[in-house]
Amino acid sequence: xxxxxxxxxxxxxxxxxxxxxxxGRWAAAAVVLVLVAMFVHFLLTSDALDWPEQRKFIFxxxxxxxxxxxxxxxLTAMIGGVLLGTVLALMRLSPNPLLRGASWFYLWFFRGTxxxxxxxxxxxxxSLFPTVGIGIPFGPEFHTWQTQxxxxxxxxxxxxxxxxxxxxxxxxxRAGILSxxxxxxxxxxxxGMSRMQTMGRIVLPQxxxxxxxxxxxxxxxxMKNTSLVAAIPxxxxxxxxxxxxxSTYKIIPMLVMACLWYLLLSSLMxxxxxxxxxxxxxxxxxxxxxxxxxxxxxxxGGGQ
Amino acid sequence: MSNSLSKEPAPTPAPESGGLMVxxxxxxxxxxRLEVLKGIDLEVRQGExxxxxxxxxxxxxxxxxxxxxxEKINAGRLWVNGHLVxxxxxxxxLYELRDREVAAQRREIGMVFQRFNLFPHKTALExxxxxxxxxxxxxxxxxxxxxxxxxxxxxxxxxxxxYPSQLSGGQQQRVAIARALAMEPAxxxxxxxxxxxxxxxxGEVLEVMKQLALDGMxxxxxxxxxxxxxxVGDSLVFxxxxxxxxxxxxxxxxANPQHQRTRDFLSKVL
Numbered sequence: 001x002x003x004x005x006x007x008x009x010x011x012x013x014x015x016x017x018x019x020x021x022x023x024g025r026w027a028a029a030a031v032v033l034v035l036v037a038m039f040v041h042f043l044l045t046s047d048a049l050d051w052p053e054q055r056k057f058i059f060x061x062x063x064x065x066x067x068x069x070x071x072x073x074x075l076t077a078m079i080g081g082v083l084l085g086t087v088l089a090l091m092r093l094s095p096n097p098l099l100r101g102a103s104w105f106y107l108w109f110f111r112g113t114x115x116x117x118x119x120x121x122x123x124x125x126x127s128l129f130p131t132v133g134i135g136i137p138f139g140p141e142f143h144t145w146q147t148q149x150x151x152x153x154x155x156x157x158x159x160x161x162x163x164x165x166x167x168x169x170x171x172x173x174r175a176g177i178l179s180x181x182x183x184x185x186x187x188x189x190x191x192g193m194s195r196m197q198t199m200g201r202i203v204l205p206q207x208x209x210x211x212x213x214x215x216x217x218x219x220x221x222x223m224k225n226t227s228l229v230a231a232i233p234x235x236x237x238x239x240x241x242x243x244x245x246x247s248t249y250k251i252i253p254m255l256v257m258a259c260l261w262y263l264l265l266s267s268l269m270x271x272x273x274x275x276x277x278x279x280x281x282x283x284x285x286x287x288x289x290x291x292x293x294x295x296x297x298x299x300x301g302g303g304q
Numbered sequence: 305m306s307n308s309l310s311k312e313p314a315p316t317p318a319p320e321s322g323g324l325m326v327x328x329x330x331x332x333x334x335x336x337r338l339e340v341l342k343g344i345d346l347e348v349r350q351g352e353x354x355x356x357x358x359x360x361x362x363x364x365x366x367x368x369x370x371x372x373x374x375e376k377i378n379a380g381r382l383w384v385n386g387h388l389v390x391x392x393x394x395x396x397x398l399y400e401l402r403d404r405e406v407a408a409q410r411r412e413i414g415m416v417f418q419r420f421n422l423f424p425h426k427t428a429l430e431x432x433x434x435x436x437x438x439x440x441x442x443x444x445x446x447x448x449x450x451x452x453x454x455x456x457x458x459x460x461x462x463x464x465x466x467y468p469s470q471l472s473g474g475q476q477q478r479v480a481i482a483r484a485l486a487m488e489p490a491x492x493x494x495x496x497x498x499x500x501x502x503x504x505x506x507g508e509v510l511e512v513m514k515q516l517a518l519d520g521m522x523x524x525x526x527x528x529x530x531x532x533x534x535x536v537g538d539s540l541v542f543x544x545x546x547x548x549x550x551x552x553x554x555x556x557x558x559a560n561p562q563h564q565r566t567r568d569f570l571s572k573v574l
Contacts (some may be wrong), residue, residue: 187421187480190372191435191487192411195403201438205425283425283467 050253057244058257066240067261073157073226073236074265078219080162085169090199092174103170110167115160116228122160123232125151157229165222172214176207208280216273220266237261323350324383325491325522326371331380333366340366342546343380348491348539353523355533355554358543359569364526367543368493371524372413373406385412385490411439414484418496420476422468428455428479429464432486439487447486454482458512474505478512485516492516494525510536530574534558542566 043049057063091103110118121128126148135141151159180203188198227238235243241254248254326348333341340363348354356364369375370382373390382389387409391398401409422431432451436442455461458478468476477497484492494513498506510532517523517536527533533540533554540554542561550557550566558574561567 181421183417183419183421184423186374187415187417187423189374189407190410190413190415190417191483192407192439193435194407197438201434202423206423280425283427283469 048252049256050250053248053250053253054257054260057254058260062240062244063237063257063261066235066237067265069154069234069236070223070226070261071265073161073229073234074219074223076158077161077165077222077226078215080158081165081169081218081222082173082215084162084166085173088166088170089173089177092170093177107167107170110164115164115225116231118164119157119160119228119231122151122156123153125156153232153234156232157226157234160229160232161222161226165218168218169215172211172218173207176209176211177203179210180206205280209277209284212273212277212280216269216276219269219273223265223269224262324348325350325352325385326524327381327383328367328371329381331367331370331382332378333363333370333375334378340546341370341377344543344546344548346541346548346551348522348524350522351520352538353517353521353525353536354539354541355537356524356526356541356543357528357530357533357569357573358549362543363546364543365495368415368495368524368526371491371493372410372415374415384409407439411487412490414487414489414492416477416480416484416492416494416497418499420468420473420480420500422476422480422483424468427465427467428460428471431468431479432483435483436486451482451486454485455479457485457515458482459508472505473501474508477501477509481509481512481516490522492521492523494523494527496526496528498527498529528573530558530570542569544569 088103088106091099092107094100094103126146129147131144132147132150133141133144135143184202184206185198188202193201226236229236230239230242233239237258241258245251245254324347326346328344328346331341331344332339342363344363344367346354346367356367358364366375370377371384371389376390389409390401390406392401392405393399422428423434426434429448429451432454433444433447436447436450437444452461452464455464458481460475460478460482463471463475463479468479471479481497497513498509501509506529510529513523513525513532514536525532525537537554540552540557541548542550542557542563542565544565549563550561557566558570561570
């Protein structure tokens with residue numbers, strides 16, 4: 001792959017060939033262009049979208065509150081889900097069969113039932129467990145609370161999302177840990193590092209490279225799944241939009257407005273993920289510290 | 305020394321600490337039903353360089369890994385620097401050591417792996433600095449100075465900021481040696497340190513190991529490099545099928561092997 005050999009004498013003439021034409025690509029591009037033009041025309045002229053109505057509500061206090069709650073729920077669910085998921089992943093990798101079994105059972109339940117149904121149960125948690133208390137198992141209780149008063153809609157929503165997310169994160173984190181070469185743990189042990197140090201300093205940082213891309217996906221779908229907590233009910237962005245159009249009857253404008261907010265939030269998250277991935281890809285590949293694979297599908301080797 | 309142990313752990317005499325770094329008594333190791341070590345008796349004196357050779361599957365790497373308790377032995381006794389490896393003996397009973405105690409024992413044993421096992425997310429310098437900071441809790445500045453000295457010693461001071469993926473195999477292995485030395489071990493174990501290297505990179509690693517030997521480090525080296533064994537080794541052990549077949553000075557064993565199995569093996573590798 002030496003490029004700068006122009007100086008060499010006797011270098012053959014550079015190739016100037018007529019490139020292969022791709023009429024199929026041109027036709028497809030034309031079709032797409034027409035569709036894009038139709039879509040833009042629709043956005044600009046359709047009355048159903050009612051942009052003035054959207055503008056009226058998009059920064060209203062109620063909607064902003066809804067956005068805040070969506071962000072809070074997403075953050076809570078992801079942070080809690082990652083922490084609990086790490087514990088569950090370590091349990092599944094534990095030599096103790098009871099810990100392994102408990103983790104397996106947890107995953108079986110929370111991945112095997114719909115999130116929406118789980119959230120409905122959280123909404124009715126008071127009738128499942130009327131009271132919660134601290135005490136000796138099967139023995140006396142020192143203090144007892146009414147569940148109805150203790151678990152507010154916000155807490156129910158947060159817990160519901162965390163417990164569900166943890167089950168998925170556990171599998172992602174386990175896969176990440178298993179992706180790290182066993183020799184790394186051996187090298188760390190041979191240096192006298194403890195299990196905790198080996199996990200925290202050596203294994204998890206390397207596992208992150210495998211963990212982060214699917215976790216980014218999880219965060220994105222979590223941000224959207226927060227709309228399901230309407231089941232509890234707890235008012236976040238979609239629920240707020242619904243509340244508004246319940247009185248104005250302008251359904252589509254409010255739902256499109258909600259979509260615009262979701263798109264803004266998810267775009268911000270993608271930017272964040274890009275930087276996280278770059279940080280944890282240190283030392284991978286030759287040359288630079290960060291590396292972006294740019295792979296494109298192309299028929300043949302040519303192109304413009 | 306072979307009559308001191310029977311099946312029940314009889315009170316074993318403390319190994320004569322007079323200059324003995326490693327003492328193995330009838331060490332057995334099985335993986336499931338497969339018995340890999342079938343009673344190994346070996347002694348490594350302080351400052352000695354012992355080279356262990358043998359066909360693959362002979363148990364030589366397993367024995368090396370037993371020395372720092374990466375593998376648990378099933379029978380026999382193994383001491384390093386006067387400490388029973390992995391266990392504590394009290395009143396004729398053996399107690400398994402806790403993880404933390406095993407980790408403490410490993411600090412005096414450095415190990416170099418066939419596949420280097422450098423930490424890929426850390427630079428060469430960070431690889432060397434890690435363990436003294438995390439394990440010994442030494443101050444960063446002091447460790448950094450010592451790490452730079454070590455990298456100079458293996459000839460890689462200008463590669464301090466490089467990540468392992470930016471280094472050649474030989475350079476990675478030299479960093480791995482520096483990393484092990486950073487814990488100031490009393491004993492260094494080498495598990496086929498040049499087997500994964502391109503032929504032209506073997507020399508630079510062997511040169512570093514030779515310097516280490518000349519500085520008086522006690523070393524156990526599992527290797528296929530007979531030239532290194534002859535030139536640097538104080539003793540040569542030939543293992544086959546889980547037992548020590550032959551042991552002596554490299555010159556004796558290489559020039560005048562006593563056993564047919566040794567002769568067969570040497571005729572293939574020399």
